[in-house]
Amino acid sequence: MTVWDSILIAIRALRINLLRSVLTTLGIVIGVASVIILVAVGTGASSEVDRQIKALGTNMLVVFPGSMRVMGRAGGAGTDIPLSEIDLAGIRDKVSGVTAVSGQIEDSGPVVRGNSNWTSSLSGVHAEYAMVRDWPIASGRDLTLQDVRTGAKVAVVGATVAKEVFAGEDPVGASIRIKNVPFEVVGVLAPKGQSVMGRDQDDIVLMPITTARMRVSGKSQVQNDRIGRIYVKVDAAADMAEVQEDIENFLRQRRKSRSGGEDSFSVRNLAETMKARSEVLTTLSYLLAATSVISLIVGGIGIMNIMLVSVTERTREIGLRMAVGGRRRDIMLQFLVEAVSLCLLGGLIGITIGVSASTIIAYAADWPVLVSPSVLGGALAAAAATGICFGLFPARRAAHLNPIDALRSE
Numbered sequence: 001m002t003v004w005d006s007i008l009i010a011i012r013a014l015r016i017n018l019l020r021s022v023l024t025t026l027g028i029v030i031g032v033a034s035v036i037i038l039v040a041v042g043t044g045a046s047s048e049v050d051r052q053i054k055a056l057g058t059n060m061l062v063v064f065p066g067s068m069r070v071m072g073r074a075g076g077a078g079t080d081i082p083l084s085e086i087d088l089a090g091i092r093d094k095v096s097g098v099t100a101v102s103g104q105i106e107d108s109g110p111v112v113r114g115n116s117n118w119t120s121s122l123s124g125v126h127a128e129y130a131m132v133r134d135w136p137i138a139s140g141r142d143l144t145l146q147d148v149r150t151g152a153k154v155a156v157v158g159a160t161v162a163k164e165v166f167a168g169e170d171p172v173g174a175s176i177r178i179k180n181v182p183f184e185v186v187g188v189l190a191p192k193g194q195s196v197m198g199r200d201q202d203d204i205v206l207m208p209i210t211t212a213r214m215r216v217s218g219k220s221q222v223q224n225d226r227i228g229r230i231y232v233k234v235d236a237a238a239d240m241a242e243v244q245e246d247i248e249n250f251l252r253q254r255r256k257s258r259s260g261g262e263d264s265f266s267v268r269n270l271a272e273t274m275k276a277r278s279e280v281l282t283t284l285s286y287l288l289a290a291t292s293v294i295s296l297i298v299g300g301i302g303i304m305n306i307m308l309v310s311v312t313e314r315t316r317e318i319g320l321r322m323a324v325g326g327r328r329r330d331i332m333l334q335f336l337v338e339a340v341s342l343c344l345l346g347g348l349i350g351i352t353i354g355v356s357a358s359t360i361i362a363y364a365a366d367w368p369v370l371v372s373p374s375v376l377g378g379a380l381a382a383a384a385a386t387g388i389c390f391g392l393f394p395a396r397r398a399a400h401l402n403p404i405d406a407l408r409s410e
Contacts, residue, residue, distance in 0.1 A: 007126075010338035013310070014345070024306045025346030027299020028386060032350025032379045033357065034292035039375050040358040044368040060132060062089070062243055063230040063251070064266045081255065081264050085225040088126075089255055094160065096247045097238030102129035103209055103227035107217045110163055111205060112177040121204045122178060124212020124249040130156075130189070132233040140172035140187030143208055156187040158202035178205065181215045228409025229366045240269060296382060300390035307339050307394035311401075318398055332399035339391020340384055347383030351376055 016019045017340075065083050083103070105124040127145045130137065137156070147154055155176065171185045172282045192201040209227070213219050219226070231296045234243045244267050250259075251265050260276055311318070318331055355371055362369040 005239050007341065008336055009334055010341045013069065013338055014341060017345055019307065019346065022344060023350075024302050025051075025282060025349065026301065027302050028343050028346030028383050029299075029301055029350040029353065031033040031292050032347050032383055033354040034295060034353030035382070036351060036356050036371065036375060037332055037361070038292065039370045040369045041361065043370040043372070047178070047368055047370055053300075059231040059234040059236055059240065060269075061234060061240070061247065062268050063087075063232065064249065064268065065229075076116040077387060082223045082226040082228075083230055083265065084223055084227060087254060088227060088230050091232060091247055091248055093229065095232075097235050097243040097246070099235050100128040100233040102126040102128065102132045102231050103229070104231065104394055105209055105212050105228045107212065107228070108178045108271040109216070110177075111161060113165050113174065116165045116167065120158075123204055123206050123215060124209035124210070124217065125206050126209055128233075129206065129231065129364055132231040135192060136190045136364055138188045138190040139170070140185070142187055144208060148210055148331050151183065151214055152208055153183045153211060153215070154186045154207065156189060156206040158189045158204040158206075160200055160202040161205055162188050162379060171317070177359045178207070179216055180243060183207065211373070219222075244269060262269050265405040293382075296386050298311055299343075302389040303339055303387060304343075304394060307335060307391055310338070311335065311394050311398045315406050317399065317403055319403050320406075322401075322403040323407060328330030328399040331401075332395045335395035335398045336391050338387065339395065340387035343383045343387030344380065347380045350383070354379070 028225065040260075063083060065081065084105070088103050089102055093227050107122040107124075108119060109122055111120050112118075125143065127143050127148050129135075130142050138159070141157060141158070143154065146152070155178070157165070157171055157176075166173070166174065171188055174185050176183050176185060182385060188204070189204070195201050207216065213224075213226070227315070232243075232247065234240055246268050248263070248265075252263060256266050257263050321331060355376075358371050360368045
């Protein structure tokens with residue numbers, strides 16, 4: 001008897017007891033569906049973190065002012081001595097491995113053009129900001145070193161601002177008012193999407209940092225050349241940890257930090273933080289997926305149980321097959337194929353449910369979910385392996401029945 005004959009017999013036997021067969025495969029269905037959903041969500045979370053890292057900018061360090069403590073109470077990040085242009089220049093000139101550096105002063109305010117009025121995020125930056133953030137210009141030009149030196153009233157707008165304020169018009173060359181200060185739009189940034197915190201990064205207006213200090217945000221009473229934070233782009237060939245340590249050592253000397261005391265700044269590698277978060281999410285997803293294997297084991301036990309019942313019910317049939325020349329391997333193959341067919345049926349139903357549920361999750365939660373063919377193939381292979389492992393014992397038991405005793409069975 002060929003394998004194809006065994007498959008046809010197995011299909012016929014499953015159709016005779018279709019409801020029982022479907023109920024038997026519930027454990028396999030649940031196990032396969034849960035594996036697909038959990039792995040898809042975990043993989044999607046990793047891809048989303050990778051996208052956010054690219055949106056931040058590759059090989060980038062961020063320097064923040066620290067937290068001031070008064071009577072043991074922390075004032076919060078940014079309350080200590082502000083960063084300055086001297087800090088930025090020192091990082092650029094004295095720290096090896098740095099390819100570009102830019103400061104940023106953040107504010108918010110209305111952007112007005114004619115009857116259009118849109119409140120947006122305002123950022124005073126240096127000429128290398130777009131390079132540090134890996135943020136290309138979609139049209140027009142970027143801010144230049146000359147713009148920063150002269151405090152020019154020019155601006156580069158994000159995609160959201162261009163859409164809301166200009167309503168389909170070309171922003172390049174147009175005039176806008178920011179906090180009642182006239183600016184010329186010289187460029188439009190390429191779309192970048194949401195930030196890690198869910199903020200629309202395209203809802204932004206960039207201007208020279210000197211212009212922001214003099215005309216928009218105002219000068220700091222503590223420090224005239226204040227910089228809110230410093231973005232540092234590191235050479236791809238350099239070691240990020242070493243560059244971070246060099247920046248910290250330079251700022252400690254520059255800002256005269258006391259030995260053993262708390263620094264008045266912090267240098268963070270946001271990409272590393274996000275990667276660690278991604279690894280935790282991925283590990284948790286695979287851990288949950290591993291626990292769903294329990295469903296496969298429970299389903300396998302159910303398959304073995306129903307196959308043993310099937311052997312008992314069809315003992316006389318087995319005896320007849322042996323009497324007309326059926327070999328033990330043919331009987332074993334028949335029941336083993338039937339067990340595998342049950343598991344594959346459950347696997348296919350589980351894949352359908354898993355893919356459908358993943359699609360619903362992606363749509364309802366607006367969360368990226370990735371279902372790869374390798375995951376589907378692996379889930380189906382796991383279902384088939386379950387059928388082989390748990391169907392082997394009933395198949396061997398059927399194959400080793402005594403033909404005479406089997407024929408006498410009622």
